[in-house]
Amino acid sequence: MSSTPRRRTVLATGVVAATVVALDGCTSDDSREDRKDRPQQGADLVLTGGRVHTLDDKDSVHQALAVSGGRIAYVGTDHGVRRHIGKRTEVVELRGRMVMPGLHDGHLHxxxxxxxxxxxxxxxxxxxxxxxxxxxxxxxxxxxxxxxxxxxxxxxxxxxxxxxxxxxxxxxxxxxxxxxxxxxxxxxxxxxxxxxxxxxxxxxxxxxxxxxxxxxxxxxxxxxxxxxxxxxxxxxxxxxxGRIPKPTAEDNLRIARTALAALAEQGVTTFMDAMASEEAIRAFATLAERGELTARGHFAPLVNVGDKDPIGAVTALRERYDGGDAKPAPTIAVRNTKLFLDGVLQYPAQTAGLLQPYLECDHGACRPGEKTGAQYWKQDQLDDIVGKLTKAGFDPHIHAIGDRSVRLALNAFAKVREGGDRTSRLTVAHAELVDPADIKRFGRLDVVAAMGFHWAKPAPDSVESVRPYLGSSRWSRYEPEGDIFASGGRISLGSDWPVDPLDEWTAIKTAITRTAEPGSPYAKEGPMTPHQRLSRAAALRAVTVNGAYQLRQEKLTGSLRAGMFADLIVLDREVTEVPEEEIAGAKVLLTMVGGRIVHGGTDLK
Incomplete structure (x- = not known):
């Protein structure tokens, strides 16, 4: 092997260099570059000459990053990173490419x-x-x-x-x-x-x-x-x-590998299976044991009304499969549970639970109806099971789409907080319709809203199947990412794949623009409820920092800081600067999990 650092170069297209903010302490570190105690082995990988978006508290942008032992060893300047280059260090010259934390998808299948x-x-x-x-x-x-x-x-x-x-x-x-x-x-x-x-x-x-x-x-x-x-x-x-023959164990491994490859291509480095069967958990646990797991997997077994000993059942799964403390190499965690409160808003099903009835429409004329949707748990049942789950160390993840169901979920979570529990990571999935009286409760109760960004645009399942049946007032609150964010709530991405396509960058673009894809017959609608847009910064934090928080990883992943796991991606464009619609076309050139490249390569072509 050559004694000189291995070097890869990528030419950026249309990327303008940005002013780089120095990392705290970088000046003193840089000044030591020529000291005799410079590391001989050096880092495993150094990325230099790029735009490293750390997603830290200041949204700092830097030039370079070093990876060693599956963790980030340094984030700072091109000058400062030199002391991390040893004889065996691979050096990648980004030439303006964007680096950011890997994506966290907090609700998919x-x-x-x-x-x-x-x-x-x-x-x-x-x-x-x-x-x-x-x-x-x-x-x-x-x-x-x-x-x-x-x-x-x-x-x-x-x-x-x-x-x-x-x-x-x-x-x-x-x-x-x-x-x-x-x-x-x-x-x-x-x-x-x-x-x-x-x-x-x-x-x-x-x-x-x-x-x-x-x-x-x-x-x-x-x-x-x-x-x-x-x-x-x-x-x-x-x-x-229940009558369909279950896939074999080998079938499940093939399915899991296929899913992981698709996630890596999108830049997803952490995900949560929002209705995990034991067969699914076993498949990913097997891949972890074999060293084939390419993303950090979290699994939420389903708890249904009427289940016998649900706490015992989910505890048994945790004891059987949970990988323990997180390490740079990805493992699996079984520390969440899934509960369904209702169904969907879309006509004709209309099984999402509403505070006021759906409208009935006939040839464009709508009037108050009687249907208010489903409610699979009574409030006292929900309070009881949520309390038991949190005491057993599980973080409840509740599917609640209609405003009545969201209120029921928040009521149950309020009981948890009133009982003195400030540490459980409580999540409402979807929250497509929230009553104004409940919006601020997300922030007050520290409840994460795992939102399906794909739904925040004009489409058949919104303007045709929902809008007429809600009326103008409720429609203005449909997919309320903007309202929840503005009130201090924490939003994460829950793509719900395969309910929606696994296209995370279109989802991120949609949360920012609230528009249909160009060329779609619904593009003429313009932005859907534009006051509910997220800023680019808020959308990027939703898919990184907030997703990490939802899954108790914020001290390990979600931002790029020294000591954190090297879970990162390199993009073909600067998504904080390109026209908003072009965010959807972003391609992930490299996905890294715990210092291991799981998609793309360092030649970054």
């Missing part, structure tokens, strides 16, 4: 996401009924050998954008699937994560008939005669999904 990338994928596309059928028909043709081997092999269709069926307002039933030339059971999963469509064969296998009662946490859609239509809402989908 990696196994479903990975499965979707491997199976029949509708890719979130707006489709006519014929296009919908043609996509599935093509998959059936590709997998004809599977059907010959086993006629009842399930067809699992992912990423169906139900609200975007064309023409607008199109609803589908089992008849659309029954028309396909197959006897295989078919399940089509909507991107909202709360609705599935199945064919008659799937209903038959699941034993769902007109006499089947709705489960307590969901609904079976029925026609005028009471017969199931094939549409299953929320917990009703479990009646079918």
């Amino acid at each position: 990696p196994m479903s996401g990975g499965q979707g990338l491997l199976g029949c994928d509708l890719e979130y596309a707006p489709l006519t009924v014929k296009q919908f059928q043609d996509r599935i028909r093509a998959y059936l043709k590709e997998t004809a050998d599977d059907e010959k081997a086993s006629p009842d092999t399930w067809v699992q269709v992912e990423h169906w954008y139900a609200q975007a069926m064309r023409p607008a307002g199109t609803k589908v039933t089992k008849a659309v699937l029954d028309a396909l030339d197959t006897r295989r059971p078919i399940i089509v999963k909507s991107t909202d994560g709360h609705t599935v469509l199945v064919n008659s064969r799937a209903l038959e296998i699941a034993g769902i008939t007109a006499k089947t009662k709705d489960p307590s946490n969901g609904a079976i859609a029925r026609d005028a005669k009471g017969e199931p239509t094939g549409v299953l809402e929320d917990g009703a989908s479990d009646l079918v999904e």
Whole structure:
């Protein structure tokens, strides 16, 4: 091996050098550069000549960074970093490239996401009924050998954008699937994560008939005669999904690896599985044991109403799989739990719990209705389980979309704080509609709002499926990132992948602009509720510092400071300066977790 430092150079395009703010203590460190005690071994990696956004308390920007032993050894000037260059140090000349902490996604479903990338994928596309059928028909043709081997092999269709069926307002039933030339059971999963469509064969296998009662946490859609239509809402989908053969352990490893590769490409270095099964936890734990884990994984097992000994169940999972104290090499943590309070705002499901009824609309004319959505937990039940979970050392993560459900969650969290617990990391996921009286409670109670930034734009699932049914006052509070932030609340990113595409940079752009993608038919709407925008600085802190806080990692990840884990990314553009719409096109050139490169490389082409 050469005794001179290894060096890589990347030419920046359209990047202007910024004034660099010196790190506290850098002057004295720099002055020692030529001392005889300069390290001979040096750092493992030095990045120099860039724009290192630390996301510290001052949002400082520096030139250089050194990595040693999986941690950040230095952040400061190009001059100061020289003393960290030894004989075996790899030196990367960034030439103005942007470096920032790795992204933290505080609410997603990696196994479903990975499965979707491997199976029949509708890719979130707006489709006519014929296009919908043609996509599935093509998959059936590709997998004809599977059907010959086993006629009842399930067809699992992912990423169906139900609200975007064309023409607008199109609803589908089992008849659309029954028309396909197959006897295989078919399940089509909507991107909202709360609705599935199945064919008659799937209903038959699941034993769902007109006499089947709705489960307590969901609904079976029925026609005028009471017969199931094939549409299953929320917990009703479990009646079918429970009949699908589970993937093998080897299948799960393949799915987990696929998900991790997709996350690394996006620059995600920490994530939380927001409804983790034991099979999912086991798969990622196995990869961690093998040294194949490429992101820090947090897992939140589901706690349902009526579960027997839920504390014992989640404690057993923690004892079995939790990796203990965090280390530079990524491990997994089982210290969160997931609870569902309601469903979704979108018409026709409208299962999100509201304080006031949804409006009923007919040919553009809307009037007060009677439907107020679901409430899966009563307040006293929720208070009890949240109290028990926090006392057992778990951080509750509550799905609450409607304003009534958000209030119930905040009420339960207030009980925790009133009991003297100021350390639990309490999170409301989604919080798509929040009553004005509850906005400031996020900050007062130190409750994180894990928001799905993709939803904060004009789209079929907002302007068509939600806006008419809320009315102007409530609509102005839809996706209230701006209100929560302005009132002192802490916002993190919860992409909800695969409910939404795994496209973190478009999500970040959307939180900043509240606009649809250029070229979309909804772009003409302009920004949706523009007063709810986040600044670039606030959006970047949401996906780094605040995500780290949600998951108890803020002393280890989320910002770039000496001593913290070397979880960082290098981008192809300066996202704090390019036109806002160009943030969506950002490409991650390098993703590093604990000093190990898990995506891209140091040549940064």
